[in-house]
Amino acid sequence: FKNACKYLQDFVEEVWKMGRSDPRKVIFAMKMGLALAIVSLLIFWKGPYENVAQYSIWAILTVIVVFEFSIGATFIKGFNRGLGTLCAAILAVCFSELSLLVGKWEEVVIVISIFLMGFCSSYLKLHPTMTPYEYGFRVFILTYCILMVAGNRTREYKEAIITRLALIAAGAGVCFLVNIFIYPIWAGEALHGLVVKNFKDLATSLEGCVNGYLKCVEYERIPSKILTYQASDDPLYNSYRSVVESTSREDTLLGFAIWEPPHGRYRRFNYPWKSYITVSGALRHCAFMVMALHGCILSEIQASPETRQVFSTELRNVGAEGAKVLRELGSKLEKMEKLSPGDILKEVHEAADQLQEKIDRRSYLLVNSARWEIGRLNKELKELEDKENKQLGFKSLSGTLLDLRSDPVLTPPLPIDASKTMFTKQVSSPAQISLNVDSCLKGDECRTYESARALSLATFASLLIEFVARLQNIVDSFEELSEKADFKGPNISRIPTAKKRFGA
């Protein structure tokens, strides 16, 4: 019993918190209660048409099924309810006439007609194109049955049909009035907010990935939830996962938003809600790269910290600039402003170019030369490294190379020997080379592993550059959206700063 009390207390607390964090939910619940209370007044109807009180439940039923969180959802449900009811009414009239005509076979006709309607509506609603109208089919069959039952009992099909249609209309009317005129909650607004949130989440995730990689964050044991792609506590993982997972929510909101009339900041008819989905899709295309970057952190094969250090400035720069672009786009979207003149991607492209240049100049750090058929390269690399070590004060730039250079076949001890072997090798036959190679291949898995370690940094960098390349997509789709939705120009007072910033 004590446990139950504790559980109940926790639950109440959590429910209270939910209301504080999102007051829209409390407001929605109050609106729903209000609509129900208004409709329930019909129970006490004492005026003409005494049937109203008796059948008031149909108005209540309509409120219960039509009233939804957002205006768009209410509209689409109301439309479904209306269309379903209308079709049902027409068919009910036809079949009731028929059943009256056939006389003593009336009951058979009714049962068969119900079977037929049930079959058709359940079958058609399974068609993929009918998914948004699933509810309409349910309403259709429900209304059809109600009308047949009521008509059959009172023998006055037409009156029964008209009373119920009027009550259903009254219920739907109350729903729309309450939902639209008291603190409306718009699905379009929610969709807008979701896309903005995705931008911010992805920026956080990107920064987290790059910084984590440079800090050589390693998972002691990778949470099995990440390995099986389930929700986990890892904030870095959760941010990009929410971007990837938001597809179905976006589609639902889009389905509602296109039903909403122009309102608030979305004053145009045919507001381009679809373009929001496109922007979000382009963002998701980038998110998959962040996912792959995170994969490098999760991987068992990790580049040595020293090598990462060499490229750290450039990597960090690209990460920071990339996140800045995402945040900038996110805040532009939030404020519904067009992009400032000048190339928003200029800085991140520069950062990526610098990274690429650095890779270009230091790519020997990204490969393990110990096994190349031309052994003396190691020698030279070692010297170059030693020099750099002195310059930069590192113990070792590439653990890989230092550790594995001790192979006697491939790395002669002196530079003069190196140049000798060079000449020897140049005249050696292909067969000899492969012999040499074979002789040092046996049992050196460890070395292969070292080579993979070195390359893993290259992979991280390439993925990051690919991420930057994909940013162009987002910018393009954002511009398309801002044209179609007629966003306002960039804030005048901010243009000088913006210009300076983008060097335009």
Added chain:
Amino acid sequence: FKNACKYLQDFVEEVWKMGRSDPRKVIFAMKMGLALAIVSLLIFWKGPYENVAQYSIWAILTVIVVFEFSIGATFIKGFNRGLGTLCAAILAVCFSELSLLVGKWEEVVIVISIFLMGFCSSYLKLHPTMTPYEYGFRVFILTYCILMVAGNRTREYKEAIITRLALIAAGAGVCFLVNIFIYPIWAGEALHGLVVKNFKDLATSLEGCVNGYLKCVEYERIPSKILTYQASDDPLYNSYRSVVESTSREDTLLGFAIWEPPHGRYRRFNYPWKSYITVSGALRHCAFMVMALHGCILSEIQASPETRQVFSTELRNVGAEGAKVLRELGSKLEKMEKLSPGDILKEVHEAADQLQEKIDRRSYLLVNSARWEIGRLNKELKELEDKENKQLGFKSLSGTLLDLRSDPVLTPPLPIDASKTMFTKQVSSPAQISLNVDSCLKGDECRTYESARALSLATFASLLIEFVARLQNIVDSFEELSEKADFKGPNISRIPTAKKRFGA
């Protein structure tokens, strides 16, 4: 009018096709019609309790809302309906007593109670933990209103409540009987099939990616649907997209499957349906790597065909072995067999090792040495390449190196010169080196691009190897599932083959 006819004809054809491709849908619709027809017989009830005919609509309503495609979904809806109705009945009894007590304030009490119930149920159903019971809340408020309305009208609350509860129970009973005993459709079966399909899809996608990469498939213009992550016609893209997108469907099916009683091949109580989701999640974790591989094909920066050719055997091998493992696991899962003794991953690991070895030995092809501070490496690489070219008959192994070796500062024309510069450089000060480097940095974006091209193959290979590493996850989660679900041992007659195959 002609258009409308054409449209209608197309629609009928399509609907007909739907039935032929998935007869379950026709059967479901017929079952639904049957259940409705049975329940509608209550309309003509002539026995004792004459109220039954009048209120028969409640049984029909129950069938309409409870009858669902799969057994699990029907159960969960039935449970919701039952619980919601029960709670509503209890509260309705309490409030009806109260309303009778307060005398002339009766109507106020009723309206306020309806408002309160509406508020509470709409608020609580928004809590994330309540999502599966959303429908229960709707039923609750609906039933509560019905009982209050009916009771208020006839002044016999208790009788009204009992009649309606009995009718609702009758409707639910008909639903369960028809749904379970006539050609049952199980959500568990569908979940099982979906996971098996995911294995096959991913195998197809992996093979497509690797083969496409080796054939240097390039998109003339990447479909913007891929760039914004929308459904597209590309089969390669669609296969992995469906694996990634199946999360929400899997979750829905899981929610239904855990409600289903033991049946058919799933004879255990507490059947581990959750483990299916885990296996599918591990598979999805691999799918993200295939997605990244596809990203390499989509990328603007592409490795030269010649370089790809060098690694083609190994890459193709890894792709083929990886797909084989996926197909093997998929068919094991389909047949519900345990894994054969021996390591299913042995061959794919060997293939990956070979790829890694090849990379290790030829990693000079993956980097662009033209810009290294040690210029004469190029020379040696050239010679090595030329030798290989003769061996293999290629025009050029690495377009990169050949194209860019003409830099006068970095590549001296003769081997003897090369060894000379080597010695010179070794004594040159760091300042001099950086000077040399700077002098050749200006305006050579193209070269940086070449370097990126070369590295992109390294990225593809690393991602492929990471994919292989992630396979272990799938195997682990599959083994966990096969233990928990008590799969049968591998087919006896096949063990010799299996043993031979895995070398156990």
